[in-house]
Amino acid sequence: DSGVTQTPKHLITATGQRVTLRCSPRSGDLSVYWYQQSLDQGLQFLIHYYNGEERAKGNILERFSAQQFPDLHSELNLSSLELGDSALYFCASSEGGIGGTEAFFGQGTRLTVV
Amino acid sequence: DAKTTQPPSMDCAEGRAANLPCNHSTISGNEYVYWYRQIHSQGPQYIIHGLKNNETNEMASLIITEDRKSSTLILPHATLRDTAVYYCIVRGKWNSGNTPLVFGKGTRLSVIA
Numbered sequence: 001d002s003g004v005t006q007t008p009k010h011l012i013t014a015t016g017q018r019v020t021l022r023c024s025p026r027s028g029d030l031s032v033y034w035y036q037q038s039l040d041q042g043l044q045f046l047i048h049y050y051n052g053e054e055r056a057k058g059n060i061l062e063r064f065s066a067q068q069f070p071d072l073h074s075e076l077n078l079s080s081l082e083l084g085d086s087a088l089y090f091c092a093s094s095e096g097g098i099g100g101t102e103a104f105f106g107q108g109t110r111l112t113v114v
Numbered sequence: 115d116a117k118t119t120q121p122p123s124m125d126c127a128e129g130r131a132a133n134l135p136c137n138h139s140t141i142s143g144n145e146y147v148y149w150y151r152q153i154h155s156q157g158p159q160y161i162i163h164g165l166k167n168n169e170t171n172e173m174a175s176l177i178i179t180e181d182r183k184s185s186t187l188i189l190p191h192a193t194l195r196d197t198a199v200y201y202c203i204v205r206g207k208w209n210s211g212n213t214p215l216v217f218g219k220g221t222r223l224s225v226i227a
Contacts, residue, residue, distance in 0.1 A: 002157065033214050043158070043201075043217035056214055090157050092215070102148070103215055105157030 003027070006091050006106035014114055018079040021109045025072055025093030031055075032074040033094075033103060034066055038087035049074055081113045118202045123222040126196075132189040134221050136202030139183040145206045147178060148215065149187045151198040158201065158217075161187065192225045199223070 003026035013019055025032050034046040036059075045058035049068035060066075063081075068074040078085060088110050094103040119137040126132040138147065148163040162169055162176045164185075169176045175188040189196055201220040206213045 002159075004157075035217075037155075042219060043152075045214045045216055048214045058214065088155060092158075102160040102163060104160060107157045108155070 002104040002106060004091060004093050004104050004106035006089075006109050008109060009107065010110050010112075012112045012114060013081060015081055015083060017081050017113075018077065019081065019111065021076040021078070021089050021091075021111075023074045023076070023091030023093075023106060025074070025091075026104055029093035029095055029104075030072065031094045031103070032068055032072070033092045034060075034074070034076050035090040035092065035105075036087050037090065037108075038084075041087075043090070046076070078111070083113050086111055086113045118204055118218055120200075120202050120218065120221045122219065123224070125224050125226055126189075126192045128194060128225050128227050129191055132187075132192040132196065132223060132225070134187040134189075134200050134202075134223065135184065136186070137184045138202070138204045141182050141204050142206070145204050147176065147182075147185050148203045148205055149174070149176065150201045150203065150215070150217075151196075152201070152220075153195075153198040161200075192223075194225050194227060197223060197225045 005024040007022045030051045032049045036044045046060040047066050048056040052068050063079050066076045088108045090108045092103040092105040095101045149161040150158040152158045164176045178185045199220040199222050
């Protein structure tokens with residue numbers, strides 16, 4: 001158990017809909033990262049938050065957005081869903097300190113768009 | 115962050131040491147080498163990381179060459195449960211937090227009974 005909790009574990013929704021994925025980081029971790037893993041793309045970095053502020057964006061679509069709340073949990077919002085958005089979505093957290101620290105991943109949310 | 119090159123796949127006999135190589139010839143002085151693995155659609159699992167010295171923990175050993183242009187992850191006694199995709203990642207850091215991990219294609223390690 002990494003200590004990172006993602007909910008829900010599975011989600012099935014229709015095209016055009018909007019969903020919210022939730023991530024609770026390990027206690028004390030200030031950084032939260034979101035990743036998307038589809039069969040043909042591998043693990044793609046989407047976005048990074050540090051202590052409530054957006055720090056870096058990767059290959060995140062404009063239809064996707066995220067935020068990190070004062071209690072440090074994070075949500076990834078996916079809207080106008082398309083079939084191609086079907087993927088595993090992982091959240092990771094790390095201390096975010098200046099040293100070389102590891103990131104811990106949750107078990108992911110499997111999103112299926114039908 | 116520097117790019118890494120890993121073989122796409124490797125086999126290892128159960129009980130033997132698995133040695134997974136990684137080239138990172140463009141690594142800069144403040145970049146760390148990280149290893150993660152992913153077992154069949156589970157969340158990636160941290161294994162080990164290092165800057166320039168060799169490192170060992172309960173899971174593996176990390177050997178970094180003196181010029182830091184390559185490294186080897188060693189699983190000393192591979193088991194079937196070590197079958198996974200192994201990612202070597204070079205990662206820098208900011209003053210106020212670590213840079214994101216950027217995953218490549220990794221090495222698919224198959225441990226064979």
